[in-house]
Amino acid sequence: DAGITQSPRHKVTETGTPVTLRCHQTENHRYMYWYRQDPGHGLRLIHYSYGVKDTDKGEVSDGYSVSRSKTEDFLLTLESATSSQTSVYFCAISRLRVETQYFGPGTRLLVL
């Protein structure tokens, strides 16, 4: 299994609160991704990174920001959480640009 951890694994927060989710990898992979999974939508890409300090938007990036200051860490921040951001968030990594992505265990976020 790829060495990917996500923290926290579960979080309950209130609307308007900032939230940061962390993805940590031990594989030294260049590419890192944040997805959300919602019923009826499958997996949707939020943001991704193709190197330290290099990030780009995905399909559903509004309301989210990311940062990558080290190869091993990719942070996802909800600046002001809303109930529509209640979801399960998955981090993924890949070694090459077009290659299999490997997923972390997920973070379940509930915004009240």
Place this chain on the structure above:
Amino acid sequence: DQQVKQNSPSLSVQEGRISILNCDYTNSMFDYFLWYKKYPAEGPTFLISISSIKDKNEDGRFTVFLNKSAKHLSLHIVPSQPGDSAVYFCAATGQGGSEKLVFGKGTKLTVNP
């Protein structure tokens, strides 16, 4: 506009029989396709992939078929086992070298003992 479609939200089969999960795509630039399996409360796990230069790839009980002219791929599981019960996601990439995966909405497979 959904570029990767899994039109069957669910599928139920008997243990020992074949499971066939289907996936259609609309973007002709896709050239690499993957299947992921997901159990509840876990992250998706990679199952099998296929490049557009092939029409079949096999790994044990799992075979993926690609029909480029029909923009269709399928995952065959033979024989199906109760432990195969999970949600299966089809994904595609390529688009001239894109690093992004585009996922379908998933098909929930239930294998009955």
